[in-house]
Amino acid sequence: MAQSDKIFNFDQEDDFVGKVVYVDTNRQILDAKSKTLHLAKVGRLIAVKIHSTSEEWVIAFVERVVKNVSSSPLLNREDTSEDGQLTEPSASQLNISNMVYITAIATYKAQKGIEEHFFSRSIQNIPDIDADAFCIEGDNLERFMKLLSIKSKSDVSLEIGRYSISDKARAQLDGNKFFQRHAAILGSTGSGKSWTVASILEKAAELPTVNIIVFDLHGEYNTLQFAKHLRIPGPDELNSIKDSLLFLPYWLLNSEEIQAMFIDRSEFTAHNQVMMFQKLVGQEKKAFLESQDKRELLKTFTIDSPVPYSLSSVIAGLIELNEEMVQGSRGLKMGDFNGQFSRLLARLDVKLTDKRYGFLFQYPESLQLYSSFYKIAQQLLEFRKDEKGIKVIDFSEVPSEILPVIIGLVARIIYNIQFWTNEDERQPLAMICDEAHLYLPKVSDTNKNERRALENFEKIAKEGRKYGVSLVVVSQRPSDISETILSQCNNIMALRLSNKSDQNTIKAFMPDSLSLFADILPTLDIGETIILGDAVMLPSRILLDKPRVENRPRSATIDFWSEWSKSDKTTDFEKSVENYRKQSRRNEN
Numbered sequence: 001m002a003q004s005d006k007i008f009n010f011d012q013e014d015d016f017v018g019k020v021v022y023v024d025t026n027r028q029i030l031d032a033k034s035k036t037l038h039l040a041k042v043g044r045l046i047a048v049k050i051h052s053t054s055e056e057w058v059i060a061f062v063e064r065v066v067k068n069v070s071s072s073p074l075l076n077r078e079d080t081s082e083d084g085q086l087t088e089p090s091a092s093q094l095n096i097s098n099m100v101y102i103t104a105i106a107t108y109k110a111q112k113g114i115e116e117h118f119f120s121r122s123i124q125n126i127p128d129i130d131a132d133a134f135c136i137e138g139d140n141l142e143r144f145m146k147l148l149s150i151k152s153k154s155d156v157s158l159e160i161g162r163y164s165i166s167d168k169a170r171a172q173l174d175g176n177k178f179f180q181r182h183a184a185i186l187g188s189t190g191s192g193k194s195w196t197v198a199s200i201l202e203k204a205a206e207l208p209t210v211n212i213i214v215f216d217l218h219g220e221y222n223t224l225q226f227a228k229h230l231r232i233p234g235p236d237e238l239n240s241i242k243d244s245l246l247f248l249p250y251w252l253l254n255s256e257e258i259q260a261m262f263i264d265r266s267e268f269t270a271h272n273q274v275m276m277f278q279k280l281v282g283q284e285k286k287a288f289l290e291s292q293d294k295r296e297l298l299k300t301f302t303i304d305s306p307v308p309y310s311l312s313s314v315i316a317g318l319i320e321l322n323e324e325m326v327q328g329s330r331g332l333k334m335g336d337f338n339g340q341f342s343r344l345l346a347r348l349d350v351k352l353t354d355k356r357y358g359f360l361f362q363y364p365e366s367l368q369l370y371s372s373f374y375k376i377a378q379q380l381l382e383f384r385k386d387e388k389g390i391k392v393i394d395f396s397e398v399p400s401e402i403l404p405v406i407i408g409l410v411a412r413i414i415y416n417i418q419f420w421t422n423e424d425e426r427q428p429l430a431m432i433c434d435e436a437h438l439y440l441p442k443v444s445d446t447n448k449n450e451r452r453a454l455e456n457f458e459k460i461a462k463e464g465r466k467y468g469v470s471l472v473v474v475s476q477r478p479s480d481i482s483e484t485i486l487s488q489c490n491n492i493m494a495l496r497l498s499n500k501s502d503q504n505t506i507k508a509f510m511p512d513s514l515s516l517f518a519d520i521l522p523t524l525d526i527g528e529t530i531i532l533g534d535a536v537m538l539p540s541r542i543l544l545d546k547p548r549v550e551n552r553p554r555s556a557t558i559d560f561w562s563e564w565s566k567s568d569k570t571t572d573f574e575k576s577v578e579n580y581r582k583q584s585r586r587n588e589n
Contacts, residue, residue, distance in 0.1 A: 187495025408453030491533030
């Protein structure tokens with residue numbers, strides 16, 4: 001092989017670290033030279049020669065460095081001086097060894113020409129005892145990282161930043177593998193999660209028919225210039241008809257979701273409430289289909305079918321049963337369900353008259369039509385070239401007690417429409433689940449509303465990739481997220497995490513050979529991440545690109561001391577109180 005074809009041109013004096021003295025399946029120990037021990041820093045890359053006659057190497061990370069000092073066997077006896085005092089052994093009488101523990105993560109083999117170089121994340125050959133090991137530094141590091149970039153770069157590459165150990169090499173992900181096999185972006189508050197999401201979206205927006213939906217819980221992403229913005233309407237917008245408002249009529253809720261909103265399972269009469277509520281809803285849906293002459297659907301529709309129906313008629317039926325008196329042998333007596341629905345009816349009245357729930361129960365009449373579901377589907381899923389394919393749904397004005405149900409409802413609608421779309425017409429889409437710990441908690445921590453959302457998302461996590469539906473889970477508390485969902489995320493971007501339980505959660509999803517990365521998490525800089533998974537050629541520490549200023553989300557940490565130093569800042573408390581009353585920060589009426 002010509003010298004110019006080599007990625008590695010190691011200098012025996014300056015780059016040589018040591019020889020292999022211990023070999024395990026994926027871990028080795030080097031007996032290092034003192035002269036170049038400074039090169040073997042924790043987290044640095046080491047190349048270990050496989051065969052002396054070929055250009056094949058095992059690529060490894062330095063896991064830890066240990067200096068062992070022991071006395072010579074000749075010093076086991078007690079040496080004394082002429083005055084009877086014990087003498088200290090001299091430096092020449094001590095055995096000093098530098099042990100460098102390394103973890104093998106990949107195999108590299110040089111072929112003809114730089115484009116033909118073979119690189120694999122599997123360990124195909126284990127180094128022999130006494131194999132030479134070199135530190136990948138300087139020009140060797142730059143050529144190697146550029147090789148990774150070349151191997152990653154293609155029409156599916158997603159460039160996200162630069163490698164922390166090499167300023168001159170850009171880092172790419174495989175865009176297909178990143179989205180099709182689910183991903184998680186995890187990091188403490190202030191670590192750069194929102195910027196990371198915005199940066200990825202900014203680059204995806206350049207694709208002609210990108211299809212991404214962002215679940216925005218706090219209105220952080222309404223600054224994105226390249227996105228179409230949808231909003232769950234607040235109490236002051238119930239009479240508005242705008243393309244940017246996403247009403248979700250109650251008839252889109254399936255039986256489990258609507259029961260979670262209204263029925264208290266701890267009540268003694270809960271089973272009767274469930275039974276009669278479902279029966280009346282089914283009757284009303286059937287009556288609606290008959291009125292629309294949709295008789296073919298009567299053969300297949302179920303209680304969960306997204307068919308409009310009159311909730312007021314259901315309530316009227318419950319009132320009738322709750323007050324029913326029947327003829328007995330001695331006169332009138334209470335019916336079988338008399339008095340059993342009183343609490344249910346009270347809860348229904350509270351929810352239906354609460355304007356915070358208006359997007360469910362006080363929507364425009366046009367959304368009670370059979371065809372209104374088409375409009376909602378288009379709002380969520382349309383991806384025409386002349387429209388913005390990235391959609392941000394603002395859930396910030398949804399009451400927190402039903403937030404999981406509503407987010408789960410939107411996810412279920414998206415998945416089911418995608419499932420029932422003909423395969424040749426199906427456009428893959430990704431859902432960015434921001435603040436996922438708020439609605440995708442561990443099963444043991446869930447209430448009835450959260451369970452409904454969790455069931456929908458767990459189904460998508462397990463089956464979505466077959467139908468072109470992907471999840472990108474974003475959270476500051478990975479330890480609070482459903483293990484089922486996290487376990488399906490084959491790509492993890494871990495930013496700085498200081499909480500021990502969160503670090504352990506990340507560590508649990510790493511192979512043992514890569515667990516050293518978990519120890520680095522608390523030391524990462526803002527916007528710096530550890531990336532592992534199918535989408536990267538090599539587990540890497542990467543400094544992420546920042547989005548452009550005009551696309552940065554409203555999530556920056558407030559500078560307390562700087563703000564307190566301002567002498568002319570005032571607050572309009574009257575406006576604040578009115579915003580509180582109307583549950584909105586928007587200025588329009």
